[in-house]
């Protein structure tokens with residue numbers, strides 16, 4: 001048997017879900033190749049090549065024939081696979097489309113969304129992937145959230161794709177300017193295992209959150225606290241820390257949260273002229289600086305809410321869509337929001353406490369909708385202290401029961417919604433479902449399941465909220481078949 005040549009020379013064919021281009025070896029074996037473009041002839045370093053494996057994986061290390069969409073220079077040199085190979089190191093993960101111009105990236109994403117909807121939901125989609133508002137020409141500067149891991153010596157770094165190796169970072173062009181200005185990767189974090197940085201898109205005070213290692217020594221923590229506390233004051237940044245026993249979060253500088261704001265979508269008004277959300281250091285918030293506005297507008301347009309409507313906001317996060325829906329339905333309507341993360345649901349409780357017609361429940365969506373909320377992992381009311389919330393139907397644990405919805409908004413994590421969630425939504429009989437998806441495969445699968453239950457896919461809008469990566473966001477509107 002002849003050994004597999006590495007690098008292999010391969011002609012790249014179609015884009016596949018997950019950021020790969022599909023190629024075949026002369027023997028017909030499928031190879032999923034990153035950092036290439038359809039049509040290109042490239043040399044591929046195999047990163048995963050089990051002799052008996054049904055497919056292999058690899059990275060482009062040299063381009064022999066470039067496709068027209070290839071950029072002259074990668075948006076993030078440390079994530080450039082060709083440059084990395086020339087220096088004998090792996091590329092950092094997180095910008096696997098950064099070698100292509102934005103138009104080409106969006107075309108690849110369009111094909112993936114269309115393919116997943118056709119294959120998994122039997123729906124032929126002919127839409128396009130829209131750029132986020134105010135996108136930069138090279139799709140940089142959008143990440144308002146960034147996470148770094150910390151090596152034992154205190155150096156912060158990032159990982160290559162599918163690797164545990166931690167490599168130092170010298171810059172991160174996808175990060176918002178406020179994060180780049182802080183350059184958290186240049187700090188040392190002895191005693192910590194992870195760092196999360198958040199910079200609100202309104203330019204308000206950013207926050208750096210360190211998660212201390214379980215074995216952090218007292219003197220390390222004291223030194224880190226003093227140094228980062230002083231650094232935070234100097235840079236106008238808040239600094240928080242999760243204790244080594246994971247039980248407490250301390251504030252070392254500034255405040256213990258960030259504040260995100262949004263002008264209410266057209267036609268809706270607030271006394272303050274803007275909507276405000278508190279987001280805790282480990283709480284969920286959309287990452288692209290324009291994502292909250294882009295998605296809130298798209299959800300609202302698809303939902304066509306009427307005064308007095310009842311809305312479910314499933315997987316509500318800190319209450320982005322709940323707050324907008326609460327304005328749209330007015331106080332003769334109601335919003336029933338469900339969020340599973342204790343931290344994020346506490347943020348939602350805080351953010352929605354002013355709205356008496358919002359009922360919030362902390363718990364697993366499937367459990368809350370099916371009424372299986374008993375036991376330690378069960379739900380609990382976390383917000384909506386007003387009259388309507390107080391009078392909501394409750395189960396034997398005191399958790400509010402979902403009211404009959406007119407519209408269901410659901411924004412599940414990457415894995416999509418559980419089958420029983422889709423069944424419960426279907427059985428609740430809303431007039432429409434607005435499904436927000438960050439994974440086209442999960443969207444295709446769940447839309448397929450809903451179609452088999454008699455729902456019709458009316459529209460899908462896709463947004464490029466993760467430029468220079470393969471990720472894409474979509475908002476789908478489903479209505480009951482007549």
Ligand SMILES: C[S@@+](CC[C@H](N)C(=O)[O-])C[C@H]1O[C@@H](n2cnc3c(N)ncnc32)[C@H](O)[C@@H]1O
Nearest residue numbers: 284315316317320339340341363364365411413
């Ligand atoms: C994609 S985020 C959407 C959040 C929100 N719609 C927004 O745009 O800010 C998904 C949220 O679902 C929550 N979540 C994940 N799995 C859940 C589950 N099984 N039950 C309840 N919430 C869940 C996560 O904590 C996260 O806040």
